[in-house]
Amino acid sequence: MASINDNYLKLKAGYLFPEIGRRVKQFTEANPSAKVIRMGIGDVTRPLTPTIIKAFHEGVEEMAHFSSFKGYGPEQGYDFLREAIAEYDYKARGANISADDIFISDGSKCDTGNIQEIFGSENIVALGDPVYPVYADTTVMSGKTGDSDETGYFEGIVYMPCTEENGFVPQLPKEKVDLIFLCFPNNPTGAVATASELKIWVDYALENKCIIFFDAAYQAFITDPAIPRTIYEIEGAEKCAIEFRSFSKTAGFTGTRCAFTVIPEGVMAFDKAGNPHKVKLLWNRRHTTKFNGVSYPVQKAAAAIYTPEGKKETDEVIAYYLENAQIMRDRLHEAGYVVFGGINAPYVWIKTKNDMKSWDFFDKLLHDANVVGTPGSGFGPSGEGYFRFSAFADRENVIEAMERIKNLK
């Protein structure tokens, strides 16, 4: 008899974004003439830039000839991409990360979920509340929790509330924890962490032999030079932090798929006898067993982001989305909402009016304004009464959506 991994049965609700998609589909089928504006999932809308596309085409062309054709590539990624990342994303910022610490993958969503399997089920996981739902769901799937209560909290996870009072930056947990998810710039609140705030976490992790999973998928949206772009700008992080990065939001690769995970040599986890093991080697074992690498043309395209033209073009796209975020912030504020985020981040986070529940606001917005956003409660119980808008939309749609929201009764 085949039996299941019954941790999956603990997940009562479906994954957030398909549920949004289901509700939107139901609405559009019933209202085919409605012009629905989608600002829910953070999916990019600007095409890949000319320099990236040129490199992509060149990569495809190389596959057409005996002399340049490529079969399996290195599972960890081609050196040309790993070296460019090490040079421009890390060494240029004073972070001592080498190409060998970098594992190219097909997405940070996959990596932040997959990393769980190399850590034992006895680990206590701490995560922000609200935060990207993948962290909690994959903690459950990997057997590190009990059941959830009626509020949606899983037994065994340490939730760190991110509230208006703490500027949506979590405080150190009171309980002992082992694995800590941090996400900055934050999805969904758009909050960023300063170097001194990150230092507190790094010191805590070093002292308690914890590992920080630092999701920096939105680092490209940081415009404030005082805000760290990588956790490895913080002294000691190379001994306790794993960083996840993605080309999805940085350069429009949500459909193309390319990301990377950084695990420096010094990051250790312990066996039952207390002996240290290099996490990098365990991840390498997993990666080489379960993954065959990102396609060559996609890695060529990703490497083009690090050329001067590629950098200039992708910066322009980021600036476009950030301008959207600014317009959204201004208009939502004028419409009477309390607004957060959207400055060093592509997400604008608002408080609903009159304590309306997040999903009720979702339905109202969809039905009365034909605008899609993301209910804050979908990111964790502390997101209840909040709502997220993504700035990855066309300018025209952003302006139109904000006008409709202003006129909402």
Ligand code: MLT
């Ligand atoms: C989001 O909208 O939160 C993101 O697009 C989800 C993701 O990156 O997987």
